[in-house]
Amino acid sequence: MMLAAMDPVIVQIGPVAIRWYGVMMALSILVGLWLSARMGPRLGVPAEVVDRHALPFILTLFVGARLGYVISHPGPFLANPLEVVRIDHGGLASHGAIAAGLLYAWWLGRREEISPWSFTDTCAVWVPVANLLVRFGNFMNGELYGDRTTLPWGVVFPTAPDGPRHPLQLYEMLTSAVLFGLVLRWVDHRRFPGEVFWKTMVGLSGVRFLLDLLRSEARAVGFLTLGQLAALVLLVVGLYILASHRETPQNRREEPVGEIGTEGEGR
Numbered sequence: 001m002m003l004a005a006m007d008p009v010i011v012q013i014g015p016v017a018i019r020w021y022g023v024m025m026a027l028s029i030l031v032g033l034w035l036s037a038r039m040g041p042r043l044g045v046p047a048e049v050v051d052r053h054a055l056p057f058i059l060t061l062f063v064g065a066r067l068g069y070v071i072s073h074p075g076p077f078l079a080n081p082l083e084v085v086r087i088d089h090g091g092l093a094s095h096g097a098i099a100a101g102l103l104y105a106w107w108l109g110r111r112e113e114i115s116p117w118s119f120t121d122t123c124a125v126w127v128p129v130a131n132l133l134v135r136f137g138n139f140m141n142g143e144l145y146g147d148r149t150t151l152p153w154g155v156v157f158p159t160a161p162d163g164p165r166h167p168l169q170l171y172e173m174l175t176s177a178v179l180f181g182l183v184l185r186w187v188d189h190r191r192f193p194g195e196v197f198w199k200t201m202v203g204l205s206g207v208r209f210l211l212d213l214l215r216s217e218a219r220a221v222g223f224l225t226l227g228q229l230a231a232l233v234l235l236v237v238g239l240y241i242l243a244s245h246r247e248t249p250q251n252r253r254e255e256p257v258g259e260i261g262t263e264g265e266g267r
Contacts, residue, residue, distance in 0.1 A: 006158060008141045021090075021137030028130035029058060035126040039187060043196070044118035053108060060104045061097040062087070068096015072226050094131075095230035098201070117194030124200040125183055131204065132176040139169035146214035166214045175207045192245050202238040205231035 040050045069091040109116030138144045142159035146166030154164025186196045208231040218225045
């Protein structure tokens with residue numbers, strides 16, 4: 001099917017364009033802050049900590065996302081280094097944001113004397129919602145689509161008018177909605193700090209790995225895309241941590257996972 005109304009711009013006011021992607025990104029931040037304030041205290045992160053670190057944490061995520069994109073797509077930036085700061089031209093990588101977020105969690109844990117993994121669990125609650133919203137922005141931008149398909153729900157994107165394509169953005173939106181429901185359940189049954197975060201990373205990374213199998217034009221190393229390589233790392237690390245914290249008397253006491261911090265569950 002062809003979505004003739006697909007347009008990255010919601011409204012144009014003179015030289016100012018309000019775009020779907022920007023609106024979805026802003027909405028994901030607002031929803032994330034609201035969910036963090038509600039869920040943080042249940043996971044060992046006081047609401048005042050969420051409020052105090054909201055702005056610097058969001059800025060850290062953006063910087064990490066931008067640097068992740070620059071590192072994985074160095075060509076244009078070597079030719080014009082000033083493009084690094086032109087985020088209005090697009091170019092954010094979710095895996096860069098994850099790496100930056102983990103570093104911030106480590107620092108926050110030491111500063112606030114709470115479990116950094118409890119902070120990542122708090123963030124994990126809104127990650128699927130943010131992913132859903134941002135993927136809608138990608139859909140309206142006509143980017144991150146899949147290979148050509150004859151399936152009845154294939155979409156002809158204005159940016160790829162050669163035939164119907166797999167709407168991978170819509171597939172990921174659907175799986176993110178399901179994952180959000182699972183995350184809410186995991187919060188209520190958390191066995192150790194970090195469990196919700198790593199389960200979420202495994203879920204998102206598994207979906208990303210599978211969906212990118214339908215993006216043959218974006219392959220970078222063999223049959224793998226750059227997104228699949230990053231997802232594979234998160235999958236391996238996440239599965240290892242979850243497997244090492246199977247139901248035992250030790251993890252029933254909710255000890256922190258990994259080496260990211262040394263404090264317990266927070267005061």
